[in-house]
Amino acid sequence: MATQPTSPFPSVDRIVRFEAVARLCESYGRGAVIDAIRAVLDDYRARMSQPEYLSPSDKELSQQIEDRLRARSTPRLRRVFNLTGTVLHTNLGRTQLSSRAIEHAAMAMREACNLEFDLDSGGRGERDSLVEDILIELTGAEAATVVNNNAAAVLLVLATLAQRREVIVSRGELVEIGGAFRIPDVMRSANTRLIEVGTTNRTHAADYQKAIGPKTAALMKVHTSNYKISGFVADVAEPEVARIAHEHQLPFIIDLGAGSLIDLTAYGLPKEPVVRETIASGADVVTFSGDKLLGGPQAGLIVGKKALIDKIKRHPLKRALRVSKPVLAALEGTLLAYRTPDLLVQELPTLRLLTRPVADIEALANRLLPHLAAALGTQWQVTVTPVASQVGSGSLPVEIIPSMALTCRPTSAKVGTALQRLSAALRKLPTPVIGRIADDALVLDLRCLEDEPGFLAQLSQLVTK
Incomplete structure (x- = not known):
């Protein structure tokens, strides 16, 4: 009788008793450990x-099993040091939330809460009501609602107000909003026909006037927050577009993209459209x-006339x-900060980082x-x-904010290889460090570094090495 060949490894049952x-x-x-044992043996x-x-x-088998288990249980979403010089870096998570927003979101995740329950009447409530009143207060709009991102907001607005009809937009405002998603694509997804003018x-006021027809559902302006055209240009101001739309009993829609609730110039930052001013200009x-x-x-966020928002x-x-509910709670926590504008810089990380004094950054460097x-x-x-930071995420694309960086230049001849190696080494640290390579150097912009220790x-x- 032939004998079975002996395995060069201990059995799974024996290994699990190490x-x-x-x-x-x-x-x-035990189940996860056995799976790891089998994978290591394979x-x-x-x-x-x-x-x-x-x-x-x-001993080596035991270590390999432990390493595999640890790797499988380690979250892929990790904290990093954003030293790219882009404050709102899309690939690095954009906004850092305030402590109040984080605590409010944690409460919503940890506890039962009145997400859709009216505490006054004891009946069913609407989740939008948790933030609608404060959005009305901060923007001057008649009503407000919330969805999961601004592209979804545009999609929902067009699907509601212009499905199977036409929306007039200036050709110079047909932006790509990132990730190859473009305003015309969003409009097609809403089953809306785009009418380009200018x-x-x-683009001139007459262009809007001439394009209006029996199938027109709305006039729309898109804030070109992620690029700028200079030189021989002309644009139609929002109040004028609003006048043309209202003369024809049409709604006027504005997609602000980034959108700001405050005048950034008061903090020494470049001008960006303020939502309240946009509402005041005649936007519906x-x-x-x-x-x-x-x-x-x-x-x-969608704000405007009550009949349309309803x-x-x-x-x-x-x-x-x-x-x-965690997003809604974090949003409410953020919006509440705007009721104490004198404390905004201290409370909102985005504003604090954007307004950080260059002298403080240089001292850190x-x-x-x-x-x-x-x-x-x-x-x-x-x-x-000295370097130039930027806001990021399509906001103020040509504006720069003075900052300071640690610039690392290799002394060897193989500059490109050395820079890539250093960049990779920084990414392998317990808290990965993300900088940028420019002008044959690795640049670590310190504007967003607050955890010095x-x-x-x-x-x-x-x-x-």
Whole structure:
């Protein structure tokens, strides 16, 4: 009788009784540990035919199992240091929420709450009512509603007010809003026909007048927040477009994109349209984002005339696009900060970072310089350099904000390879550091670095070779 070949590895049942592996069952559960054992054994079996293969010891097997379990249980969404110079970096999560917003969202996730319950009447309530009153107060609109982002807000507005009809928009305002999503695409998704007027650089009031016909449902302006055209240009002011729309009993829609609830010039920042001013200009419906200049969570805010907002709320898409209770709570916590405008800079991280004095950033850079230089060694030259930050996320695209950076230049001849290696090493730190490569250097813009001790503490773990 032939004998079965002996396995070069211990059985799964024996491995799970290893002292180090048995302890893992308490943290990860027996089922997950057994799955990890089998996966590790499969990896070793796949490498057995390789000349350099060595059979693992029991200790090595235990460590491999623990490493796999730890990796599988570690969240992929991680905190990073945003040293790119872009404050509202889309790829890095845009807005950092205020403490009040975070605490309010945590309460909503942790406890039962009156999400759709009217505490006065004891009956069913509407979740929008939690923030509608304060949005009316802050914008001067008659009514308001909330969906999950501004693209959804535009989609819902058009689907409600202009389905199977025409919306007139200036050709110069047909922006791409990111990720290859474009205003014309959103309009098509809402089953709305786009009527372009004017040219890329010049649109006149007569262009709107001539385009209005029996199938026209609305006139629309889109704030070109993510690009600027200069030179021989002409645009029609919002009050004039509103007058033309209202003369023909048509609603006037404005998509502000980023949207701001305050005049940023009061904080030394460039001018950006204020929602209240847009409403005052004659707009019937205005859409804008919650997670850009407003400083809150990702959301699309819709404010305007009550009759139109009520109609928008009743559209079937509204339920599909509504926000969850943590988002709504974070939005309410953010909006409440605007009732104490004198404290906004202290409370809202977005405004605090955008208005951070250059002198403070330079002082930070000078404190960090010797530590980073020591961690990098003689193969790198580290200097404090003036740089230009930007708002980001399509806001104020051509405006720059003076800042200071630690600029790292390799002393070796292979500049490109050295920069990529350093960039990768910084990303492998416990809290990944994300900078930008420019002008043959790695630039670490310090405008958004507020955790100085946390940054310094991990420099000893930086490996650049």
